[in-house]
Amino acid sequence: MARNLKALGLWRTALIASVRQDGPDLSARQMAIMLQVYLTDPPHTVRGLAATLNISKPAVTRALDRLSLLGFIKRKRDVEDKRSVLVQRTVKGSVFLSDFAELVVAAGAVAPEDMAVIRAEEEVAASAKARLEAQLGASGPVVVPA
Template sequence: MARNLKALGLWRTALVASVRQDGPDLSARQLAILLQVYLTDPPHTVRGLAALLNISKPAVTRALDRLSVLSFVKRKRDLEDKRNVLVQRTVRGSVFLSDFAELVIAAGAVTEEDMAVVRAEDALALAAKARLEANLKPTAAAPPPPSVEATAVL
């Protein structure tokens, strides 16, 4: 739980820093598409992005419209298959993501005191998990009581 809160805190810090800058605000969908285009090998198409992100093609198109207006991506007709439109990277999009990466890195710059708290919380969580698992394990079965015949022989 502590790790989840830490991760979400880092993400929040990076997003808040991004929103406070003069640059554009991107929706989660727009940012996911932008990251997909920049962090995976091309070619990228609307159909391919929709399939990878499990969202509709119109949703991808709307996000690409906004990213194109910002000059973060550009579209180009596929010369081999005229039905396809390729989504390509731009210098401006690369600069935006580089700046965003710096915000994420800065958000991750935690103090040693922060890490001590995280480690202590992780240790408590592990100890609680171990206790819970120990309580859930079936206890070793007690040997059955001796039978009447066995008692008579003794």
């Protein structure tokens, strides 16, 4: 539960920072489409995005209308299948997501009081690794402490 609350707290912090900026506010659906288009390999189509996100094609189209007006995506008719429209990335969209990623990173910055816990966990992990490596280097069987 504490991990979930921490994750939600990070997301909240990043969203609040995003809302406080002068840039556009994206809905969850618009952000999901942006992330799908920018973080997965093309080609992207309305039909494909609707299927991947499990939402209707009109809902995808409305979100793409807004993202297109913002300059975050562009649409291009598929030359191979004239019925299909390809959704493409733009420099402006890349910059927006890069800036948003920085907000997420900043939200996840570790507080000084958490560093002691992290260092202690790292020391325990390093010690366990050293013991295992020593046992693997020995000719006898590996014994894992309980």
